[in-house]
Amino acid sequence: MTRGNQRELARERNMKKQQTAKAKNKEDGLTYEQRKQRDADIMRQKQQKKEQAQQAQPAKS
Template identity: 55%
Template sequence: MTRGNQRDLARAKNQKKQAEQTKGKRTDGMTVEQRKAREFLSMREKQKKKDEEAAAAGKSK
């Protein structure tokens, strides 16, 4: 073995790199459809709140 432990070090470095790339992805355990439904509901609530605020601002003028 002329390479020594270079192969092992490169393998460990690559595993660490792969782990960091997938770190923030799908941590909630939800499917794509469930996530889309959750986001749709939150956006609908935000829009409803914004419409109510606009209506209240229109009445005060």
């Protein structure tokens, strides 16, 4: 037992890490299809913003 309490400390750190990961991954109550639709809408909005920004800038040669 030359390791002392390293194994025990590592387990405690891992438990803390897993608990914070669970807190970050909150369930939003959406089904897979609803989540997919929501993400697609967000991506379309981002794409429209990008296109508008490109149109607002003068074309560079």
